[in-house]
Amino acid sequence: MASERNSPLPAANFRAVELAWLQDHAAELTKQHPGEWLAVDGPQLVAHASHLTALLHQATEAGHPNPFITAAPAADAPHSFASPARGTLTVVAER
Numbered sequence: 001m002a003s004e005r006n007s008p009l010p011a012a013n014f015r016a017v018e019l020a021w022l023q024d025h026a027a028e029l030t031k032q033h034p035g036e037w038l039a040v041d042g043p044q045l046v047a048h049a050s051h052l053t054a055l056l057h058q059a060t061e062a063g064h065p066n067p068f069i070t071a072a073p074a075a076d077a078p079h080s081f082a083s084p085a086r087g088t089l090t091v092v093a094e095r
Contacts, residue, residue: 017042018068035074039067048072 021043022029029038029045039047039059046067047058059067 015068022070029072030075033072035072037069037071039064039069041067 018040021040022038025045033048036048036050037052037055038045039055041059041064046062046064047055049055049058052069055069059065
C-alpha cells in the first residue's frame with residue numbers, strides 16, 4: 001500500500017484555505033470584479049484580470065506562480081462560487 005506522501009492525488013483539504021476565502025469574500029469579489037478571472041493564493045486575492053493570460057502573468061510577477069484560479073460571475077449572472085469542500089454551490093446574491 002502506497003503511503004499518503006507518494007499518492008498522486010491531492011489531500012482532501014487541498015485548496016481549502018482558498019475555497020473558504022472565496023466563500024467569505026464572494027459578495028465583494030462579484031461586486032468589484034464582475035466577469036473577471038481571479039487568482040487566489042492562501043487567504044488573499046493576488047491578481048485579477050479580464051483575460052486569463054494576463055491573470056497568469058500578473059500572479060507570477062507578484063510571486064504566486066501556482067494560485068487557485070476561478071472567475072467571478074458576470075454582473076448579470078447569479079452570483080455563486082462552488083465549494084467542493086462544503087459539497088454545495090452557494091448563491092451569494094440573486095437578482
